[in-house]
Amino acid sequence: MGLKTSKYLLLSRKDTWVRPYFKKYKKLLLLVLFLGMMTFFCGSALMFNSGYLISKSATHPVNILLVYVPIVLTRAFGIGRPAFRYVERLASHNWVLKMTSDIRLKLYRSLESKAMQARGTFQSGDVLGILAEDIEHIQNLYLRTIFPTLIAWLLYGIIVVIFGAFSLVFAGIMLLLIGVLVIVFPLVSVLMNQAKIYRRKEKRHELYGKLTDSILGVGDWQYSGRYEEFLDHYNQAEKEVRAQDEPLNQATRRLNTCIQFIFGGVVIALFIWAGMYYYQTGHAGLNWIAAFVLAFFPLMDAFAPIATAVTEMPMYEDSAKRLDALPKPKSTSGENERNFCLKDTTIQLENVSFQYGAQAKWLLQNFNWTIESGKTTAVLGKSGTGKTTLSQLIHGDLSPTTGRVLIGGTSVEKLDTNIHQLIGVLSQSPHLFDTTIINNVRLGNIKASDEEVYEAIVRSGLQELVERLPDGVHTMVEEGGKRFSGGEQQRIALARILLQDVPIVIIDEPTIGLDPITERKLLQTVFEVLKEKTVIWITHHLVGIEAADEVLFLENGNIEMHGAPKELKKTNKRFQQLYFLDQAE
Structure with a gap:
């Protein structure tokens, strides 16, 4: 079902709310991916240079010039990481704001073009749910899932290739361990939590409908002397929504624990490999051990969120399907109107x-x-x-x-x-x-x-x-x-x-x-x-x-x-x- 969800959102030609924006804003997408890659590259390179600088300095070099280049690079990467992160956030949110503007305009035209059918088909709570939740889910699909996942996969490929240049065996180990983080865990999490996510989203939409209906009729609740019943009615509905959150929160905590164990395994494997690889090169080669091990820590920020973000894909799928179920907006040719x-x-x-x-x-x-x-x-x-x-x-x-x-x-x-x-x-x-x-x-x-x-x-x-x-x-x-x-x-x-x-x-x-x-x-x-x-x-x-x-x-x-x-x-x-x-x- 997880694969089916991804296929619907990213590959289905029937989808008109997610897929079209990849083509419409493809240049901005490439810029976002490049900036994201540079952010993690600078973070990893910063730790790599810092690890080498610490190790090299501990050997008491006879001349400062022997560590001058790492010092300069450390400063450059230290400045580059927040700079690229800031520009990447601007670019990614610019994408989302453009996309959201298009979606809201499309939603308005969809409802306006067949207003009477929409009023007969959708309750006020349904429309508010689409505006407040479904469009927000589509936004988060880009910011929290698509962009980070693409960047993580690119980093995954680059890391395996780099280690392959040193050792094919160790590259295979990295392929397996990091693959568990970016492929196995996300798929398993989707399969295990998909039904729970659907139930939670269904309860939330029911809550929107009940709350909107109750608010519109709050005067009648009060006139009939049943105001307390109105509050109890809403509190019970909200309690049911919160009850759906707890199993998902527990599953997320267990998943994060497993991810930390995998990270620990990667770090230990790196330490062992680097030690064995550079031990043969003598005293000078040992300076690179800390560099390779520390370089991996910033990459945790790229790999860790993927499993949790992909877990919410069924929620995004449901939002996309609800939007696709709306009446198709009429063509709006200004020239025809004039x-x-x-x-x-x-x-x-x-x-x-x-x-x-x-x-x-x-x-x-x-x-x-x-x-x-x-x-x-x-x-x-x-x-x-x-x-x-x-x-x-x-x-x-x-x-x-x-x-x-x-x-x-x-x-x-x-x-x-x-x-x-x-x-x-x-x-x-x-x-x-x-x-x-x-x-x-x-x-x-x-x-x-x-x-x-x-x-x-x-x-x-x-x-x-x-x-x-x-x-x-x-x-x-x-x-x-x-x-x-x-x-x-x-x-x-x-x-x-x-x-x-x-x-x-x-x-x-x-x-x-x-x-x-x-x-x-x-x-x-x-x-x-x-x-x-x-x-x-x-x-x-x-x-x-x-x-x-x-x-x-x-x-x-x-x-x-x-x-x-x-x-x-x-x-x-x-x-x-x-x-x-x-x-x-």
Whole structure:
């Protein structure tokens, strides 16, 4: 399984989160490996020169010049080691920061490109787990495993070759002993601890999900008088995670003990070999014994971490697989976006059928519908009849099970990242960020000037509110927009849509939770400022229905009622009944 893990991460062509960066930043990778090699070379050479210098000085040389070169080299290697280490850390972290930036951008595009599917597939805790843990694991894969392992293997090969020049027998002994450190121990450790690592990671992801869910609902825990139960619930989950750490910690301690014994064996073997090799050369040759033995000690820092780092490879594999399971990000060609132009915005649904799964019921069946440019269409129906699903199909968040959705004769799927230039969405609960009003509105068009943003604020009916605020448009909205009422939040979101200036706007029940007076005022503003655009209005009742050019009533995946509001009031008894009930409320 350890070999399988390594193969998946480093060789699999399916992997799009680890392997591509070797090629993209290959020059920086070579620089990191060179600097790492030079760091350990300087450390080993420093100890080698120091050992020779101590031994040679103990023989009382008649002239300082006999040890002058080792003295100079000792100074040079002493300065070189921290210098190379510092530059190597800069280069390796530069690699990781570049890679992390790419991964986070790719993750955002992956989730953004299929936002509705992501919301339905992943819990908030899952996304936080990916951001906080999986990407961190990929970072550590480079810093703690790939870079050190490659450097250790290079050193391993160089050491065997060097000793081979002196003695093939001793080179074979070094090949065996160091091979145990860099090959045997890592593989054995992975095989023994893989299941434990998977269990620990699974528990951690469960903890992310439980904690996020509990935090989002902490108010309800407190209102129900079960706050202590909430704390106990979390503490128990965290205890289960810690319980998975102890077996791994014990295995790591045992592994480190074995590694120290191997190191001791290497040092003893070096001492014996050097003593035997140089004993034959006489008194002068004995000065090299300490040099060879001491030179190996800095290399312990290269070989010791490998087994522990490789042990975590299954954790990295799981992170890579979780990232690969995300929706593939859409192509983002800036050139395509700049040149994009679609004059006709007629919306056509041709034989569209949709269901969320093979066993689920059909929300839409052989649905055909055309919305002309500049028209306002109200889509009504009971909860669960597919009103919101219909809007998601038009926006491209969902793909039809059969049939196709066209805008201006072009398939929505082909519009790809250009869809935001065509369609804006005013949803039930738009998210307002913890920044100023002007920054929240500017989200609709990040390149808009302050004057354009303010014009959108005025058109959305917020001028009076803004003028009352001490800081005006620079007033902080606070997290989730909690500083403002529901109607005011919707107007801020409407200002975003106006600033986005798209030809098609989907309004998905924006007045839920508002009082009747606020609801009517908001709808009046919405339809007044959007009167030149194509509007698809998802609603569950008939307040303000007079603003629509046509009404579409969905039931069982089909159109049960269709026509202009004025005509339906006169001729359709069911519409008359629904309208009467709404007015009575």
